[in-house]
Structures are given as structure tokens and as C-alpha cells.
Amino acid sequence: MKKLVLVLLFMLILGTVGYQIAKFNFGPKYNGEITLEGLNAETEVFFDDFGVPHIYASSAEDAYQTLGYVHAQDRLFQMEMMRRVGTGTLAELLGEDLLDVDKFFRTLGIPQHAQMSTAAWHSEGDSEWKSATEAYIKGVNQFILEGKIPIEYTLLGSKPRDFTINDVHAVVGYMSFTFAMAVKTDPLITKMSRQLGPDYMKALSVHTLPEHHIIPNNYPKRDSVSLQIKTNTSLACLLEKLPVPLFMGSNAWVIAPSRTASGEVIFCNDTHIGFSQPSVWYEAHLEYPGFSYYGNHLAGVPFGLVGHTRTHSIGLTMFENDDQDFFEEKLNPNNPNETIYGTGFSPIKSRMDTIKIKDKDHVLFEIRETNHGPILNAVVPEIAGMTDNPVASWWVYVLEPTRAIEATWKMGHAKNIQEVEDGARLIHAPGLNIMYGDKTGNIAWWASAKLPIRPAHVNSKIFLDGTNPLDEHTGWIPFEENPMSINPESGFVATSNNQPDTLSNGMYYPGYYYPGDRWDRISKTIMSRNDWTQESIKTLQLESINETQPKNAKLLLSEISKTDFPEDEAILNALGDWSGEHGLEEIAPTLYYKWIYHILSEMMVDELGEEDFQNYLGTFMAVRSTPLLLQSENSPWWDNKNTPKIENRKDIINKALSKSLTELHAQHGSNSRKWQWRKSILSEHPHPLGAKKPLDRIFNVSTNPMAANEESVNKLAFTLNGEGIYKVNSGPAMRIILDFANVDASESILPTGQSGNLFSPWYKDQAAMFVEGHYRPQLMKEEVIKGTYRKKLVFK
Structure with a gap:
């Protein structure tokens, strides 16, 4: 691999000639003709100015076979990474460093679940979505057999194997895990609860607080299940090794005709996902008799999870519901292969798994399961260190087997709102907020998930008693009682990963919800006028204001005396006047985040230790709890238990400020008026091979600074740290705006580009546009596409 890297660098150094040689050997083919075995009729693919394929076919099978081919030539290595995460086979390609990641995913059960779903798939009869899926897989495999394989495989000394339906299910499994917040959070909450006690815990937001913003429900009238509506080193360190991004959250809102200038629905969606190269979503426009669809596809998944026809649009955000519990078992003292369960015992099942490792011997790995599920002690360090x-x-x-493929097909091909809900019902996990708008004027949101009913005494964030059957779930909430809102009087629906309102039984469904700062800004902004347009709504989608942080800042400033910091009057005044805006020329965020970090560190490291403190900063709790922690004047967190003195809030806040200002002077100079936020921001979209130098300079995509923030609508997240340099690690994976008054004028943007192939002109052509807040069209009008296309492939 080292020799190949040197050869590649040498070729690039040679300039144009070397690049053209590499492009000839590894670059995608966008012009000319390609023969696809089994294609029923000639299919045309027009690539627009941004590399989006517009596929014109005579049947669904031809369209999806062609999609499989063009998707693979732009994103095959991304498909490889995602299927290997979901099948627990990363070490086979990337080496021993990924062995623990493979062990974790295999123990959790994702590869086994993919096999279960595949067996169910093969046992079912024929269907339209099965035929289309199989055609897509056939197209992917024809590219693998006949196309130019991406250079990443050559660098790794590998070749791709055929793609299978099991790989599709594995990719869905990977996505589902990234939504599973419990395994990243519950061990820490349990440890804190056991070691620190209730006085410490009540100063944190483990559960939703009264001041958090709630998504209102609006349940429709129903006839049976039909709608009656108008019919128009830690685990965190381990996961950092993943060569694919994690889903982090999202925004979506749909505005009813009563609030738009056009008198038709406006639809907006921006999914928040870890930054990566290539971008997560692959856009494709399909046209065949009876179907016209513009969709956003995951690598290896044939149907767009987000997309629109000329009559309806589908979007999604993470529901963040709690669908994972942990049971602490007790072993039978006379038999280590049994657990105590009720008044008797339950056997522990064991199976051996073989993990292949690149350039190493295979590893045999034992997975043990109780009646509650797989035992995680061996693969989650936080659990092993606790008990x-x-x-x-x-x-x-x-x-149960996933039906996500069938669900996405049905929602994309739906003729009305009822058929979309029928598709949403099929998603048992992960929890998704399905967003909907249509040409008839309907707007809707469904929290789509199978929700377990837990006994009233159960705290789902704390390890449960595996010996007690009374801690187990007792049934499932009917889909009709899931959180949802259909055509509310407010004239909009919106979700931002925050807590839905109470269910019909009066309870808040437990989850890992954000505090609702984004939702509140979206709600207040939409409600402020009744003449929204596609252009005016961009201001909201690009907004970087957080209203909670200035309130936090004012509380901190009330605990200090500015006269104690005479050299820093400018930055302290700026923080006092701060609106919560994160523009790159602002100076207030530069001090705010540094100060908050040092406050939290001074409060918590003495109780948690440095590693658990860093883990805490990566949880939903950290976002939700900071205001409460700062307001809790008598909280035990304020005292440093390692000192004889009993510290109070004022002590910690002033100590943290002194430390912050000293560091910022060293970092940015003595004049605090020049501490612009842009000087603290780095932005990079990492490629799986970019973790190795010098490949980072070849494959990664770096950009100018962007308005990094915590919980603004245009959420560009980073990890809080004491260095004062913040690397944006997640943000909108696309920004979509559509007004049904003119579907052909809908717009979107990707963070880097449409292609994952280094030698494609569309590898990073949207990166600067994304940073600058620009959009580009989602073309669907045939005469425009065929009159302005950049490149054309004909499949015969």
C-alpha cells in the first residue's frame, strides 16, 4: 500500500498528465454507451451540472438496474464501508485496528439480524419492491464486474465481492445502530446514579424538563386504521474508528398553504449526519411509466429515504425514542452458564463467530446471550468497568426482520397520505419522524417506530434487574397512538429531535431528545408570518442563532466582577450583549464555549474522571443539562471534592473565566476585539482512508470555516474541548426546500459533492457552495434536463 501511495502522489505531482492517467484507470464513465445484460429496453441517463443522474427508463426494473450501476460507479467504496460495518467485516479489509469494532457490531446482533431479514425476504412471495431491489443489486454487480473499480481498492490491495440483499439489510442495520443512543448513554447514567446519588442526578436533565420545547400532537379522526382527512477506549473511542458517519439528528418542517405566499405547501428537510467524504446522500431522479421521483439514497439502498414526486414529498428526522434496555443479570452460583430469573434459572446461549483480519490469522470470538439478549461486557468498556x-x-x-425496503418503496410510490402512513407503519426500528407534504395541501408528521410499553416503575435510562420479570416490557403501543400531527390548526409541522407531547395515556415517551432550541426557533419563526416563500424560508434554514446560550452567558456574568478583568472588558461586554448569533465575525462564541468547557470540567472531572467526563460531553445529556447545572446554585457538582475547601458556584465560574481568558490571550493575542469566531473553527469532511497521512491531503475535503454552533437551526456541531479549536464534525447532510407551487424549482445542496470517486468532476464541487449557504436545483422537467445536461450515458 505504501508503494501505491507513493506512486499516486508522484502521479499527482506530475500534474495534468499524471492525473489524466489515474483518471483513465479509475475515473467514472459519464459519456457514451454501456451494455447491461438483462435490460429490457434502452435507458438514458443525463448527468446535470452537479452530477445528479436523471434516469429515463421503460420499466421499474430497467430504472433500478441502471441506478444500481451509476450509484456504484460513484459510491462503490462507500457501499463497501457501510456493508462491512453492518456485517461486522471491517477488519478483513482495513486490518486489526477495526477488530474491536467488528466484535461490537457482531455482539450487538446487527449481522445476525441482517441474515434474519434476508431469510424472511427469500421466504416471501414476489412483489414490485423485491423485483426493483434485485434489479438494483444486479446493476451494482455489473459495475463491479465490468466497471472501473475505485482507486481505494487498489490502495488496500483488495477487490470488491458481489453485492447481495443481505448487504442491503446490513446497511439498514448500520443506520439503525447510529440511531440507538442507549448504548452510548445508559452505562454512563447508571454509573453516575450508582456512584454519586440523587443529589447529583437531579441537577442533570436525564429526562425531559418542563422548560424543554415539546412537539405538539394532532391526532386525526379515523375509520378503523384509515385517516379521515382531505384527500387532495471507551465505546466512544471505539466508534471514532468507524469509516462511515453516524446519524446525529435533523430538522424538518412542512408549512401548510395557509402560511405560504403561493397558497401551496412548502417542504424543508436537513438531516444532520457526521461529516464525511463522500457525502451520505446520493441524489437520483427516476422516470419510468407511472413514476417520476427525485430521491436521496443511502449507499447500497435502492429507494430514496428522502425525496419527492410532483404530488408529494417525504422527509425524515431522528425520533430519538428509547428502544433499547439493559438488564444486569446475576449468575446461578452453582452454574455459570445460567442466570437467575424469577424463582428459577435461565440458560445462557453461546455461539462462536469467526472474524477475518487482513494480513493476520482469523480470530474466534464467543458471543453469549441471556434471555434478554447479547451480553455486552466484553465489547463495551464502560460496562466492563462498572460491574x-x-x-x-x-x-x-x-x-424482528426489517421491512424498511418495503416501507421506503411504498412511501415513495404512494398516491395519497393514507398510503404514506401505511408505509410508515412498517418501520419497527429505528425510530424515525416521517415528514409529509402534498399537492392537495396536506401536511403530516408520524413518529414511526414500534414502541414498547414499560412498567410504570421502570427508569429506562438505568440498568434493569435481569432477575426480575416485572422489569420487562408488557406489550406494544398501537401505531395509532404514536406521536403524530396531521393537518394541525397551527399551519405547520416540525421536528428537531425533541420530545413529542404526551401520548393518549398522558405519558411522555422516554427517549434521548434534544431540548428543543431548534424546534422553538423554527416554530416561532414560521408562526411570525403567513407569506412564506421558497426564498424567504432559506433564512431560517441557514440561521445560526441559539437563544439559550445568551441566557447562560448572562447568568455567568452575574457571578463575576468585570473590574477583576480590566483587560477583557470588550469581550465581556460582547458576551453580555450577545444575541446567540454564531457568525464568523462574532467574538462572543469564542469566549462562551471556552468558558463553558472549563466550568463543566471544574464541576465534573473530580467526580467522573477525565474519560467519563469526555464521554458525558458526547451525550444528549450534556446539551440538555447545561442550563440546569448553571442555575442549580446549591448543587454538589460545584464543590471540588479533591480540595479541603468547599467551592461554590461563584468560585468555579470565576476560576474557569480566569483560565479561559489566559488561554485565549495566548491563542489569539491581547486584543479581545480580534477574537473572531472564525479563528477557532476548522472544517473537514474525512474520507475512510484519510485517517492515514498523506492520504488525508488527497481524499479528505477541507473547507473554509463555517458558523459552528450548538443547537442552532443550521446546526454545525463540534466537540466541546479545552483547546479552543473546534472541528465541525456534523451538520446538514443536505438542505432541501420545495414549494409545491413549482416542484421543478425545488432546491437542495450537498456538503461536498455527488460523487465519491476522487477522479470525478463532482467529487467536491458543492463544498464551497455549502459553506456559503447557496443552493442548486433539483431538476425534474424533461426539456430542461435534456436541454442543459453535462454528460450522457446510454444503457443498452
């Missing part, structure tokens, strides 16, 4: 008792994972996703 010697087996801790088993009960996770809704692995309990």
Missing part, C-alpha cells in the same frame, strides 16, 4: 455481572442488551431492532 462483573453480565449486562444484556434488549433492543427492539433485532427482535
Whole structure:
């Protein structure tokens, strides 16, 4: 691999000639003719100015076979990474460093679940979505057999194997895991609860607080299940090794005709996902008799999870519901292969798994399961360090085969709102907020998931008693009682990963919800006028204001005396006047985040230790809890238990400010008026091979600074740290705006580009546009596409 890297660098150094040689050997083919075996009729693909394929076919099978081919030539290595995460086979390609990641995913049960889903798939009869899926897979495999394989395989000394339906299910499994917040959070909450006690815990937002913003429900009238509506080193360190991004959250809102200038629905969606190269979503426009669809596809998944026809649009955000519980078991003292369960015992099942490792011998790996699920002690360090008792994972996703492929087909091909809901019902996990708008004027949101009913005494964030059957779930909430809102009087629906309102039984469904700062800004902004347009709504989608942080800042400033910091009057005044805007010329965020970090560190490291403190900063709790922590004047967190003095809030806030200002002077100079936020921001979209130098300079996509923030509508997230340099690690994976008054004028943008092939002109052509807040069209009008296309492939 080192020799190949040197050869590649040498070729690039040679300039144009070297680049053209590499492009000839590894670059995609966008012009000319290609023969696809089994194609029923000639299919045309027009690539627009941004590399989006517009596929014109005579049948669904031809359209999806062609999509499989063009998707693979732009994103095959991304498909490889995602299927290997979901099948637990990363070490086979990337080496021993990924062995622990493979062990984790295999223990959690994702590869086994993919096999379960594949067996169910093969046992079912024929269907339109099965035929289309198989055609897509056929197209992918024809590219693998006949196309130019991406250079990443050559660098790794590997060749891709055929793509299978099991790989499709594995990719869905990877996506589902990234939505599963419990395994990243519950061990820490349990440890804190056990070691620190209730006085510490009540100063944190483990559960939703009254001041958090709630998504209102609006349940429709129904006839049976039909709608009656108008018919128009830690686990965190381990996961950092993943060569694919994690889904982090999202925004979506749909505005009813009563609030738009056009008198028709406006639809907006921006999914928040870890930054990566290539971008997560692959856009494709399909046209065949009876179907016209513009969609956003995951690598290896044939149907767009987000997309629109000329009559309806589908979007999504993460529901963030709690669908995973952990049971701490107790072993039978006379038989280590049994757990105590009720008044008797339950056997522990064991199976051996073989993991292939690149350039190493295979590893045999034992996976043990109780009646509640797989035991995680061996693969989650936080659990192993907390208890010697087996801790088993009960996770809704692995309990039954996924029907996500069928669901996405049905929602994309739906003729009305009822058919979209019928598709949403099929998603048992992960929890998704399905967003909907249509040409008839309907707007809707469904929290789509199979929700377990837990006993009233159960705290789902704390390890449960594996010996007690009374801690287990007792049934499932009917889909009709899931959170949802259909055509509310407010004239909009919106979701931003925050808590839905109470269910029909009066309870808040537990989850890992954000505090609702984004939702509140979206709600207040939409409600402020009744003449929204596609252009005016961009201001909201690009907004970087957080209203909670200035309130936090004012509380902190009330605990200090500015006269104690005479050299820093400018930055302290700026923080006092701060609106929560994160523009690159602002100076207030530069001090705010540094100060908050040092406050939290001074409060918590003495109780948690440095590693658990860093883990805490990566949880939903950290976002939700900071205001409460700062307001809790008598909280035990304020005292440093390692000193004889009993510290109070004022002590910690002033100490943290002194430390912050000293560091910022060293970092940015003595004049605090020049501490612009842009100087603290880095932005890069990392490629799976970019973790190795010098490949980072070849494959990664770096950009100018962007308005990094915590919980603004245009969420560009980073990890809070004491260095004062913040690397944006997630943000909108696309920004979509559509007004049904003119579907052909709908717009979107990707963070880098449409292609994942280094030698494609569309590898990073949208990166600067994304940073600058620009959009580009989602073309659907045939005469425009065929009159302005950049390149054309004909499949015969």
C-alpha cells in the first residue's frame, strides 16, 4: 500500500498528465454507451451540472438496474464501508485496528439480524419492491464486474465481492445502530446514579424538563386504521474508528398553504449526519411509466429515504425514542452458564463467530446471550468497568426482520397520505419522524417506530434487574397512538429531535431528545408570518442563532466582577450583549464555549474522571443539562471534592473565566476585539482512508470555516474541548426546500459533492457552495434536463 501511495502522489505531482492517467484507470464513465445484460429496453441517463443522474427508463426494473450501476460507479467504496460495518467485516479489509469494532457490531446482533431479514425476504412471495431491489443489486454487480473499480481498492490491495440483499439489510442495520443512543448513554447514567446519588442526578436533565420545547400532537379522526382527512477506549473511542458517519439528528418542517405566499405547501428537510467524504446522500431522479421521483439514497439502498414526486414529498428526522434496555443479570452460583430469573434459572446461549483480519490469522470470538439478549461486557468498556455481572442488551431492532425496503418503496410510490402512513407503519426500528407534504395541501408528521410499553416503575435510562420479570416490557403501543400531527390548526409541522407531547395515556415517551432550541426557533419563526416563500424560508434554514446560550452567558456574568478583568472588558461586554448569533465575525462564541468547557470540567472531572467526563460531553445529556447545572446554585457538582475547601458556584465560574481568558490571550493575542469566531473553527469532511497521512491531503475535503454552533437551526456541531479549536464534525447532510407551487424549482445542496470517486468532476464541487449557504436545483422537467445536461450515458 505504501508503494501505491507513493506512486499516486508522484502521479499527482506530475500534474495534468499524471492525473489524466489515474483518471483513465479509475475515473467514472459519464459519456457514451454501456451494455447491461438483462435490460429490457434502452435507458438514458443525463448527468446535470452537479452530477445528479436523471434516469429515463421503460420499466421499474430497467430504472433500478441502471441506478444500481451509476450509484456504484460513484459510491462503490462507500457501499463497501457501510456493508462491512453492518456485517461486522471491517477488519478483513482495513486490518486489526477495526477488530474491536467488528466484535461490537457482531455482539450487538446487527449481522445476525441482517441474515434474519434476508431469510424472511427469500421466504416471501414476489412483489414490485423485491423485483426493483434485485434489479438494483444486479446493476451494482455489473459495475463491479465490468466497471472501473475505485482507486481505494487498489490502495488496500483488495477487490470488491458481489453485492447481495443481505448487504442491503446490513446497511439498514448500520443506520439503525447510529440511531440507538442507549448504548452510548445508559452505562454512563447508571454509573453516575450508582456512584454519586440523587443529589447529583437531579441537577442533570436525564429526562425531559418542563422548560424543554415539546412537539405538539394532532391526532386525526379515523375509520378503523384509515385517516379521515382531505384527500387532495471507551465505546466512544471505539466508534471514532468507524469509516462511515453516524446519524446525529435533523430538522424538518412542512408549512401548510395557509402560511405560504403561493397558497401551496412548502417542504424543508436537513438531516444532520457526521461529516464525511463522500457525502451520505446520493441524489437520483427516476422516470419510468407511472413514476417520476427525485430521491436521496443511502449507499447500497435502492429507494430514496428522502425525496419527492410532483404530488408529494417525504422527509425524515431522528425520533430519538428509547428502544433499547439493559438488564444486569446475576449468575446461578452453582452454574455459570445460567442466570437467575424469577424463582428459577435461565440458560445462557453461546455461539462462536469467526472474524477475518487482513494480513493476520482469523480470530474466534464467543458471543453469549441471556434471555434478554447479547451480553455486552466484553465489547463495551464502560460496562466492563462498572460491574462483573453480565449486562444484556434488549433492543427492539433485532427482535424482528426489517421491512424498511418495503416501507421506503411504498412511501415513495404512494398516491395519497393514507398510503404514506401505511408505509410508515412498517418501520419497527429505528425510530424515525416521517415528514409529509402534498399537492392537495396536506401536511403530516408520524413518529414511526414500534414502541414498547414499560412498567410504570421502570427508569429506562438505568440498568434493569435481569432477575426480575416485572422489569420487562408488557406489550406494544398501537401505531395509532404514536406521536403524530396531521393537518394541525397551527399551519405547520416540525421536528428537531425533541420530545413529542404526551401520548393518549398522558405519558411522555422516554427517549434521548434534544431540548428543543431548534424546534422553538423554527416554530416561532414560521408562526411570525403567513407569506412564506421558497426564498424567504432559506433564512431560517441557514440561521445560526441559539437563544439559550445568551441566557447562560448572562447568568455567568452575574457571578463575576468585570473590574477583576480590566483587560477583557470588550469581550465581556460582547458576551453580555450577545444575541446567540454564531457568525464568523462574532467574538462572543469564542469566549462562551471556552468558558463553558472549563466550568463543566471544574464541576465534573473530580467526580467522573477525565474519560467519563469526555464521554458525558458526547451525550444528549450534556446539551440538555447545561442550563440546569448553571442555575442549580446549591448543587454538589460545584464543590471540588479533591480540595479541603468547599467551592461554590461563584468560585468555579470565576476560576474557569480566569483560565479561559489566559488561554485565549495566548491563542489569539491581547486584543479581545480580534477574537473572531472564525479563528477557532476548522472544517473537514474525512474520507475512510484519510485517517492515514498523506492520504488525508488527497481524499479528505477541507473547507473554509463555517458558523459552528450548538443547537442552532443550521446546526454545525463540534466537540466541546479545552483547546479552543473546534472541528465541525456534523451538520446538514443536505438542505432541501420545495414549494409545491413549482416542484421543478425545488432546491437542495450537498456538503461536498455527488460523487465519491476522487477522479470525478463532482467529487467536491458543492463544498464551497455549502459553506456559503447557496443552493442548486433539483431538476425534474424533461426539456430542461435534456436541454442543459453535462454528460450522457446510454444503457443498452
